[in-house]
Amino acid sequence: MSEQQNASVVGSKSFTAVAINCAAKAGEWIKTKLGNYASLDIKYSSHDLVTEVDKGSEKLIRSLVLTHFPTHSFLGEEGVEPGPEASVQALADVREAEYLWIVDPIDGTTNFVHGFPFFCVSIALAYKGEVIVGVVYDPMKDELFVAEKGKGAYVHGKRMQVSGEETLRGSLVATGFPADHHYALPMNLKGVAAIAPQVRNLRVAGSAALHMAYVAAGRLSGFWEIGLNSWDLAAGALLIAESGGVVTDTSGEPYHLGVRNVVASNGKLQDELIGALAKAGAIG
Template identity: 65%
Template sequence: MSGPTKPLYTVSGKSFTAVAISTAAKAGEWIQTRLGQFSKLEMKSSSRDLVTEVDKGAETMIRNLIRTHFPQHAFLGEEGVGGDEEDLLTPERAEQAEYVWIVDPVDGTTNFVHGLPFFSVSIALAHRGEVIVGVVYDPVRDELFVAEKGKGAYVRGKRARVSEEATLADSLLATGFPADTDRNLPINLLGIRHLATRSRNIRTIGSAALHLAYVSAGRLSGFWELGLNAWDVAAGALLVQEAGGRVTDTAGRPYRLTTRHIAASNGAIHDELVSELRAANATGYEPPSGGQ
């Protein structure tokens, strides 16, 4: 684990990125030891939206480790555990905060529950609504993706670059199956049906953070999904941008912490991807594209 814990960068004289790397590595190592050993499974919004004591324990661990270094910083976490009301924010409030850590302790909980080894720890730091540090760590493969605003993206310590596909027809895309089965899932399925015949192929591995990390590393040409949250995508969005790609909402508008419907790509295929989602009525916005 020496690679992920090695401090790589500093921001404004503070080792924000080093803390994010070390914290993700420690949490990921603990999460992996719990694979197949969790004792309590709960459902949140639906039977597709799961949480275990491992998710909650990992978020508490991450929060405590970060607060050791930055006690005044706020948090936005999927499970919302281990904090006072005033420093656990909503995405809307997070956009106004000076510094807020955005955490998904186990992105891919359903995979984790079933023993499928595709899940990740996602940690981002935003400054007044702009993501400045992003770390996605895959503990199973000991694979670390790191990005810092203006300093590029890295995977396993080497510079990450998005793929070079110039058309959707040559592209390998990824998406997911939203937990919201009443609205977002049917709409996302429209996009899958439409894009399956207009791209090289489509993959889904059950972790938005890993999908975005793979776009940044050039393994996927693009990714879209509806109904995501800041903790699912904040770190990955910075990875894609710093690797030379593009991230917007599915209507093509700039990414924000409040964005729920995400489109990310190598940049070259982005306009075509968004256009085809619009043609399939699969953006998640009422036509013409409405607000978030």
């Protein structure tokens, strides 16, 4: 094992323990605030909301992470200005960091605001641009999805495996309605129109990170969405990869931190799903 590889593996247990602890503490606090937030602001569009609970959750996670690893870099959604350009720039500013924590303090804020119980805390750690730890925690169901690179992915302490469906026709697939109403939303709606008639059914539940965790757990066969960010995808991408699935961009290129248009599946559906989106002109 090379020295670089060793650097990413030796501390992985403590990294994962910190990620789990942060997600659990933030999730517990978020749950106490359900229906009890004080302020609601619109960021980029009416689909893109933020409350003081999002900001408080991120502050809590950042503080805990930097207490344990003060030299590490941190990228959190609420520390970034709204809009696609700002998101791209924020990642570019820290992408070369040796250790980078990538955090969505509440993925599914709109659901949280309405009391719809489908939201989560998403925490990933990248080592030199490669995700090595991914944690997604659903406080409403008390479900913790955890992955370490090369060590598998788990929920309820049991190893996860992607579903076995081999065609879109027999599959349950998820997507989202992007906050960017100018470009990403119309593009994704083209995909919805194309994919919905080809699958067993389609789900739009409002949290990309949880959708990806569900792909990893075999509850969904696939997921795609246009215009996402690194904090939406990083943890979920590792969960899926470590459960035997595949995550690429909408052109079929391998996942990396800069991917914004994503397709994820059990692997067996990947080419068919990408092909259907491409035929509809919906790959972004």
